[in-house]
Amino acid sequence: MSQIKFDNVSSRIIRLVFIACVLHVLSANAQSNSDMATDTQNSIQALNVSKSSNGRLVLAITLKNPLKVIPNNFAASNPPRIAFDLTNTKNDLAKSVQEINQGDFRSINIAQAGNRTRLVFNLAQMLSYSTKIDGNNLLVTLDSISNTAKVSRFAEGMPNAQGHNLRDIDFHRGDSGEGRIEISLSDANTGIDIRQQGSKVIVDFINTNAPRNLQRKLDVTDFATPVDSIDTFAQGENVRMVIAPKGLWEQIAYQTDKKFVIEIKPKRPDEPGKKNGKTIYSGDKLTLNFQSIQVREALSVIADFTGLNIVISDSVNGNVTLRLKDVPWDQALDIILQSKGLDMRKNGNVVQVAPRDEIAAREKVTMTAAQDVADLEPLITESFRLSYQKGGDIITLITNKDQHILSKRGSAVVDQRTNTLFVQDTPSRLEDVRKLIQQVDVPVRQVMIEARFISATEKFSRTLGGRLGYASSNQAAPGAGFSVGAGQLGNSTGNVNLPGAGSGAGGVTFSLFNPANTKTLQLELAATEVDGTSKNIASPRIVTANNVSATITAGTQIPYVAQTSSGATAISFIDAALTLNVTPQITPDDHVNMKLAVNQNTVGTNFGTAGPSIEQKKITTEVLVDNGGTVVIGGVYTKDVSDSTTKVPLLGDIPIIGWLFKNNTVSDNKSELLVFITPKILKDTLNLE
Secondary structure, three states: OHHHHHHHHHHHHHHHHHHHHHHHHHHHHHHHHHHHHHHOOEEEEEEEEEEOOOOOEEEEEEEOOOOOOEEEEEEEEEOOEEEEEOOOEEEEOOOOOEEEEEEEEEEEEEEEEOOEEEEEEEEOOOOOOEEEEEEEEEEEOOHHHOOOOOOOEEEEOOOOOEEEEEEEEEEEEOOOOOEEEEEEEOOOOOOEEEEEEEEEEEEEEEEEEOHHHOOOOEHHHOOOOOOOEEEEEEOOEEEEEEEEEOOOOEEEEEEEEEEEEEEEOOOOOOOOOEEEEHHHHHOOEEEEEEEEHHHHHHHHHHHHOOEEEEOOOOOOOOOEEEEEEEEHHHHHHHHHHHOOOEEEEEOOOOOEEEEEHHHHHHHHHHHHHHHHHHOOOOOOEEEOOOHHHHHHHHHHHHOOOOOOOEEEOOOOEEOOOOEEEEEEEEEHHHHHHHHHHHHHHOOOEEEEEEEEEEEEEEEEEEEEEEEEEEEOOOOOOOOOOOOOOOOEEEEEOOOOEEOOOOOOOOOOOOEEEOOOOOOOEEEEEEEEEHHHHHHEEEEOEEEEEEOOOOEOOOOOOOEEEEEOOOOOOOEEEEEEEEEEEEEEEEEOEEEEEEEEEEEEEEEEEEEEHHOOOEEEEEEEEEEEEEOOEEEEEEEEEEEEEEEEEEEOOOOOOOOOHHHHHHEEEEEEEEEEEEEEEEEEEEEOOOOOO
């Protein structure tokens, strides 16, 4: 009996504990739901833009409740945008667009989806930004124009003691067929410069290193995306990535923390689009079979099929008979419009349909009104301080009759002393001038051109032969004796000098004479060989700006006596100098195209009063060379060979003994001139080493 009582008590205790647990769970869920409700109650109350003391724009996003962490954000370069995602937040501003128009900050788009709100900053060019939480405000600081002069810079780099590095490069195919290149960075402050160059996308990672395993070319054609290949390599202190797309494409780039992503998306033509002059239709297919249906009703059928918001003008009337089977709806719409002389204009998600003449007249009125407003718009004067360009050159550019930058009421003057440009025009035209100056007022890149003239000469000569001579001092009558061969004889009579050639630098002489030393027989054997090599190197260097001609000359001026037209004499000068004239042009891919004129003039034979001759070597050409590469632009090779023999006829032809009556001289001279050119693109600081 007591045991039964114990069981009843235990059962009651268990039930109480179970009820307590259930109540605790319900309470926790209620608290969680309450917290969630509190989170979803956060909202955007205000947006305010101000300028800080250092010239940067500060956007204050005022929220109902303070944020605990910085919201997720990313940046895109094409078009330039910065986006913030605020979770559990709604938009209480009662508008979806906030106009800013300060510096490069144009506007803010506010879009709410469920309990998440996205803020998209529309920029004129990419700006670096930083965020912080200050009470109920989220502060976003944007760099001003002066701090982001390089318009192609996707993200400005920040100093890093360990340096910036690429960790990994990966490629994926997206759900829509886009090619996604994901680059893992060592830190989020890596500077990135991205631009489109021809049919390729160039990405430069500033002051960044990449391991050898990442410096390679990836063939990604098998992924069936618009990307063919990705080539990554080191270039100086930077790492360059060259993306080669194909077909119609568009690119978007964004960065989240240490992950930089580039998406190459297939670009489809507008609907309807054009390809090779033909219209392309891509709408869903439909079948229409109507006998004498009103045009307005046919348009309404297409609107119901596609869900289009369509507005039809009251002047649209008449009937049309349609028999279309499995035809794209956009083609069916185009057929109806063309058959009745109609046209359409799309404004957002609304399509307006009216007769062509009516639409043309309406657009003409709109354009005329806009022109009238522009003619009546007040003029504003704005000053532009130029850093690199001359003010007069900018005025010539913006007032060019073939490219109207200024309006017909606009004007521009320049202060030569401060190189400041003052422009008076409407605000929209001033914005065009500002964009133009940002593009052209940039430092001109410089090139150092080094030329090497290498002249090498090799000379060889050899002389072999003998000479037989006889001399007698007998005093005979003039004309006595005999002379055989050529040469100079003394006053003695009866002399013989065979074959009469001069002796070389080396030889042996034998002499036989009688005791009275009145008759002498001489035998001279000569053997000479000369072998020599000489080199001459001239290396002029010159530094000039891109597309600016430069000349360097080194040498002498040689005086000579010349006769004037009046018959008098005067001293004139002729140049014997080495001259290098070059006009470099830096290509977008850091090659150097050069127009070259090279002269090397040296002194030749002196003709006395007529002056010396000038030996001239000249090269005029145009070449394309890699930065830091060397090219041979020309060379002259000459070879002079001679073989001459001086001998006594008949006697010199006798084998072996004939060498006593002849001299043989052989010479072989070679000379070669080569011209080497090496261009180097200089960085921000000159380095002539």
